[in-house]
Amino acid sequence: MNRTTSLARLQNELFDICIIGAGASGAGCALDAVLRGYKVALIDKKDFASETSSRSTKLIHGGVRYLEQAFKKLDFAQLKQVRHGLEERHIVLKNAPHLARPLALMTPVSSWIEGLYFKIGLSLYDTFATNDTLPKSKWLSKKEVLEKIPTLDRKKLHSGVLYYDGQLDDARYCLALAQSASENGAAVANYVEVNGFEKEENGKVNAVRAKDAISGNAITIRTKLVINCTGPFSDHVRLMANAALSERLRPSKGVHLSLPYHTLNSEYAMLIPKTSDGRVVFAIPFEGATMIGTTDTECDEINREPTLNHAEREYLAATLNPYLAKPIDPKEIRAGFGGLRPLLAADPSKSTKSLVRDHEVEVDEASGLISLLGGKWTTYRLMAKDTLDEADKVLGDAKDCRTADYVLAGGENYRAKSWQDIQAKYALPEDISRHLVLKYGSRAPQVALLAQEDNALKERLSPHYPYIRAEVVYTVRNEMVVAPRDFLARRIRLEITDWNETLNSLPVVADLMARELSWTDEEKTRYADAYAEEIGKFISDAR
Known part of the structure; x- marks a missing residue:
């Protein structure tokens, strides 16, 4: 994924579908749409899976609690949710064997x-x-x-x-969806923030007004259809498109x-x-x-x-x-x-604990905006399928969903024991070799090769973990890492397991990113200090 190329495409091309939000549901919709033959744009105001989709319990499940509630309260909506979850569970496991x-x-x-x-x-x-x-x-x-x-x-x-x-690595699974969409032709970019819509005379949305959050440049994305996949922020986008709508979340x-x-x-x-x-x-x-x-x-x-x-x-x-x-x-x-x-x-009288984690696809007749509302990680693919089925109706061309058997980026020709090949060929320790295969799947040799070409990149970011410097370089070049938090929180997950080691690793990560992205010393300091301040706040809040 190349962010510069994607930004140029977003500004200059006409898309069939522009998807706002690159969490599980948005990235899932992008992959489904591009496999159906649509010309697709996928954007997010932050990084891929930067909100809800990287903060789950990391489970792929039907929901034991939902099953219990279904029988205790004779609630068939809960039973339906369990059935959907268990039907999708094997697909989530099968399509990214390195991540689930x-x-x-x-x-x-x-x-x-x-x-x-x-x-x-x-x-x-x-x-x-x-x-x-x-x-x-x-x-x-x-x-x-x-x-x-x-x-x-x-x-x-x-x-x-x-x-x-x-179990899945939720952030990297979402990234694999976005990568797969990109590799099939979608224009994919993180840190693109939507601030409005343009409409035809009949009130239908025909363009998304946005801003590149890194450069500050304005972007206008021309599109036939917009799909809103912004999770808990969906009402904000819905009301931006049509202020007469009522809040749903x-x-x-x-x-x-x-x-x-x-x-x-x-x-x-x-x-x-x-x-x-x-x-x-x-x-x-x-x-x-x-x-x-x-x-x-x-x-x-x-x-x-x-x-x-x-x-x-x-x-x-x-x-x-x-x-x-x-x-x-x-x-x-x-x-x-x-x-x-x-x-x-x-x-509105129900507590959130009693609400079902089901989803709904809403088509706003006035603006033409499609919103995917609700849902959970396990059923992301079903949610995307339902959404694109509605998009087919709007665009007037029914197409088959092809995601049930589509192996995601990194899952191609994956072998669980390929870490042994990495260890033997690139002289990396066992824990590092295992880690690379579980994070990058069949693409792990590309990371290992960087470490082989530059011995300094073989070094661990922390003596307590298997993460190495080569991963910083690889993810900047191939996974659209823009800020240190993208890497430490979502590409290797260190932020959610060890705050102190995240802070200890930050200077090296910032140095490597500065080299790859041509940051000035001032930019490097600004990125590192801002992230260190965020971690400090997390530690303070938890005390």
Whole structure:
């Protein structure tokens, strides 16, 4: 992906479809649209997946909680959501095998009655997953549970129910969607902020007015159709196109915190079925850390980045502590992050916890704007398909969706053991070789080659992690990294697992980016200082 080339195309070409928002839904729509033969533009006011789509619990699932609510409340909308999620789960796993994989989740129980309840529920969950090959749920003995998660409190533990869902690196999966769209002809650019629309005499939108957030230059994108995929910010774009529309979204804030891997000391994740507010919470191994989340609170301040605060930190720790032999030491908390769910609310009296994570495609007859509202990561592809089916109707040309079997960038000819080839050919340590293959898939040799050509690029960014300097150079050249946070938060995920090491790595990352992007010393200092200030705020908010 070349940002300069894309910006020139955005300014000078006529597009069939311009998609605003390059999160999971927008990037998914861009890939679907370009595979249908449309001429597509994809833009985002920040980086790819910079908001909700990089701040999930990293699960590909139908939703165990939704299934429970469906039967308890006879809520068939929840049941439909579970079915859709489980139907899509195997596609998400299959289409990017380097970025998504099966995940074993343990549900600890304190009595045989509780164990029977969860075994029946998770067996029902299994029956809805008809299209994949994940193992079925099992009821395990206390001994078997402790063999898999040795840090649990054996005194309170009776047994456990094991089941399987999927896990993904959400930010990089979204990037792979955007890359795939770009490689199939879409004009893709980050840091392009929309500030208005131009319309024909009949009121239909025919151009997007925007600004390059890096240079400040104005851009006018001429297009036959606009699709709004801005998640929790969708109402802002809808009202920009048609001020007469009513607001549709009820954003909800969810936060996660990151602890050392030894908190669970396991590659098994854990579902905590009992919380003080009636939700379920997950503790999941991710990138060498144990990640705990999520919360659910009403959020009205959507223009301010959601962060982990002290009360949320205490809530999550208090939720996990009863299951651990040794309680969490607050000093061990390494990082945290927050995100906004774009929940659809027909009934304003309902709490956000009771709202279904379903989606809706809205076509505004007055402006012609199509908005994809609601939804969740697991069903991104179905959401995009529904949206492009509506776009077909508007543009008058029904076309087949081809995304179900499309292998994403980096997944081509992927082999899980190809890290051994990287290790042997490029003389890189095992942990670095494994990391490169899991992040870049079949394109990992391109990163390794940079390190081979320049020994300085073989060096680690942090002695505690497998990230190397060559990745900075590669991502600037190939993945449209524009700012240090793009790299540290979304390309390698260090920001969400370890704030201190993010700060320690920042000077080297800024130096390498300055060299690649021809920054002046003043520009380098400005980028680095601004990001360090952001991390400092995150640390302060969590105290």
